[in-house]
Amino acid sequence: MGLSSTGIGSGLQVEDIVSKLVALERQPIAKLQSVALSMQTKLSIFSQVKSMMSTLSDAAAKLSKNSTWGGMVATSSNSAAVSVSVIGAASATSFGIGVQQLARAQSAASASLGAPGASVGGGSLSIQLGTWTGTDTASPQFTEGAAGAVPVQIDAGDSLATIASKINGAKAGVTATVLRDANGERLLVRSDSTGASSGFRIRVTEDGAAPGLSNLAFDPQGAPGAGMAANAIQYAQNAQATVNGIAVESATNTFTDTIPGLSFTASQITTAPVEVAVGSDTETLKKNIQDFVNAYNGLNDLLGASTKYDSASKTAGALQGDGTTVALQNTLRSMIASTAEGTGAFQRLADIGIDIKTGGKLEVSADKLDAALKNPEALKALFATNVGSGSQANGLAVKMKALADQMLLPEGLLDNKASALGASIKRNKSDQDRVDERASIMEKRLRAQYTALDAKMASLSGLGAYVGQQVSQWNRTNN
Template identity: 30%
Template sequence: MSTSSVGISTSLGVSSPGIGSGLDVTGIISKLMAVESQPITLLSAKEASYQAQITAYGTLSGALSSFQSSLSSLTNASTFQSLSATPADSTIFTASSTPGATLGNYAVSVNALAQAQSLTAAGQTSSTAAIGSGTSTTLTFSFGTITGTASSTGVYPSGTTFTQDPTQATKTVTIDSTNNSLQGIRDAINAAGIGVTASIVNDGSSTPYRLQLTSTTGLTHSMEISVSGDATLSNLLSYDVTKAAGSGQNLTQGLAAQDANLTVNGLAITSPSNTVTDAIPNTTLNLLKTGTTSMSIANSTSGVASAVQSFVNAYNSLNSAISSLTSYDATTKQAGLLNGDVTTMTIQNRLRGVLTQPIPGLANTSFTDLAQLGVSVNQNDGSLQLDMNTLQSAIASNPSDIAGLFASVGKATDSLVSYANSSTNTQPGTYAVTVSQLATQGNDVGNVNLSSGITLTTSNNTLNVTLDGNTQSITLNPGTYTSSQLASLVQSTINGNSSFAGAGSSVAVSINGTSGFMTIQSNKYGSSSNVSVAASGAGTALMGGTGTSTAGVDVAGTINGVAATGSGQFLNGATGTAVDGLQLQIKGGSLGSRGTVSYSQGYASTFNTILSNYLSPNSIISSAQSGINQNITDITNQINAMNQYLTQVQSNYQAQFTNLDVLMGQMQSTQNYLTQQISQMSYTYKNYG
């Protein structure tokens, strides 16, 4: 915060050119006051210098903040672990991989692309004219699998079956007098968001306007459409492949639903989508056409090189800003605003010192300093220089170790213990880990034998579920289900609930092969994980109404010998200790000692911690600014006091010189009188002697 200076008053607004003497009183006082006010001029100049320093500190803080922002992605190890997935023929598919994907070469054959079923209704003469009477009509869409092959005209023969997928809920659309045109039907279906896209095509015939319905890709997304209400709409839109053309099978199929079919290293894989995410772990394939090619997953040298270059550029921008503030030009004898400033020199030396220090806590690595990556310090100006050839060689030799030189990295000796997170409070080091309790998941176990399956009707298909503290009413599709179909139905319906999904909650449902009892288990871990089913409706039919509900528990243990806080599977280091902010995930395993975790902060993370301190409200920059602002306040007070003093001095001068002017005027009058008298006396004497 800065304080504005106070102006100097040098005149009382009184002009006295000399009442009787001709004396320039105003001019004399002005010159005297100019001398008297010289201390204020000096103080004002000093204040301006302080204000410039405040501005310079603001520039310094801005440069530090920009540097910290540039480091945000560089503090994450994943930034330096980017992978490239490269197909030999990218016209067949494109691919991308994330850290965790297995490096290597893959043979991929795309035998069929996923396809959505497309149905076309009979042509109409108008797309806007009303169809039918306008009676409220319900279109019910079911999704599943068709067995059989349609003819070239898009009609399925007798004997074709449709099996509804229990994991996909039935959807409805209402048509009435407000929307019973082709356009209205199209818009109603699209607005319903049921996984079906409606469009109108013009085939150029005498009845050119035809409604087309396209489902989501995948074999199990074939449509069955039942229409209740207006008969004309039923004749137009009913679609049941078990019935004859025109007698229930009233639309024709243009494209059949099918899954994508591919092989990866000879292993057959099917996918309902052309975006395949589960064929290769941490790798996504975007299928474009059928064909065979190879794909290589490797470390992305360009991604790692770009990250290192970003670090060098960010540091050099900060170094340039500080150098400008602390510079001195011997030719012009002009110095930067913070030249010689102790605070700035402390910061500059601290930052430069980081670059020459080894990374504490960094274990089992190929690289220990920046020079091994081709990064060196220019001794003339302190900037960083990058030798790209040296960096590329380092990336080729051991790319996974480069992350440790820049980011926060944790490595556990136990394969079921993993480093999850840290904070600026976490100190580098190697810490022992013990586990006294593993995290568990909440579940509810029923007592009804469902081995033979069950039939759900509208009277027993409502399931009231409390999942992770959130209670929702779930409606299951009526039908007859085997035990495996039932488990799939309950799981997909619960997981499809928007409230549960929005809270990040989901379940896994299974039926015990021996007892036939259903288990609904939360996919979360810890004390916030719980499942309970109310003893009504489907709850009674599926769980018996007296199921056993067990809440999950949090992991418990110690890090560095101090009790840690458990949250789900995560152990959090104790506040105020060396492991403050250290978070470990305990995925399973035994109780007792679980080895050690080595934690290190690379250069980017170390800088981030230091910068957080320098940019905090209690930093040395803030202290320096507070000191300067106090100096400005003191100067302002001095100027105010001196202005008051000068006002009085000027008033005194005004009175004194005004009196002098009057006195000199009187003396001038006396002189004139005496001169006149003497002249008169001389005249008298001369003429009248």
């Protein structure tokens, strides 16, 4: 507001009068703002209720699924030697695994072939994958694999590094590497995969004008003791193990098809069987149940704090007396306290160590729950029985999820409540704007009126002064 001289002409405390009258006109805004703050608090609480209801729905959904209760876990008495995991539908069982041999790839190395960059010779290589047998004899035999031999053309001036690059580029199932030592360079060739069928044979056709490429041949059957076959050889082999004394093999150290639903990986050769046990995944079940309890307690605490009356401070919760909140609170507590229908070993939460405390909060007895987890089928019946939509015979998790999902529907109870509060807040803001507008109009009108009054009073004051002067002059003349 700019500077104003209103009141100078009349001598009245116009600013004080106008301010107090406008403040009186604005007085309803304070009450409207208080109501708006209360509605914003309620809207915030309902947003929290919706979020916690969603968390409860997720927790209940886990406990309502059959797959949750069918979860199995496998343990190994020596995981450094044999690790095991569940990969499908597995049954509770136990067995011993012995590891006699680990899977490996084939590798071979050439003799030193001269200084770096030196030419090796020209011609072509033929790389064939397959299986070597009789490797512990003087006459190993090679059986070609299903894939055909891969040719690799070598130019007379190619260095060993160039040859390695050409072999790798041919994608023949092997990887070539150049090794430099004190004697020069040599070629290392290793199959890309483990397992007996990943062995390789390398045949060489030399360029007569640039001999020497035969140093890279590997064919212990056709040319024993020649080329790379003259050096130390590591033949490819399968992993070999026994399960309860029955021999099994795998091209890798991981056995995935040996026992349905299970995979085990051999890492060390064993001298005694490693004991493997498969049973119900009670730790995950326990966590899922605790998550459900935590989600329920969080929502119960929020509803309780929002509807209670604190006699000490004489203050009421933001939602005390709200029918929607009270009904939801009672429904949840009634559902938690309900008794399961049927003849299962567990009929109520208290049977598995989950007690209802003052205020509706749940408390878990770890020992009693651990004992109940030894009977997963009965636990499943308490939580996950599903005989049809809306049936009172459904398990607790099934019923709780149905309730939560109904609350969370678009245009459902919670959404409608939030929408109604939002609309009320909007109307409240409009009411505040109208009061403010009326006060502004009133202030403008008052200032106009007092400005006119000032002008009139100033005019009358001037006339009075003139008359006074004339009277004084007349008196002096008569004297």
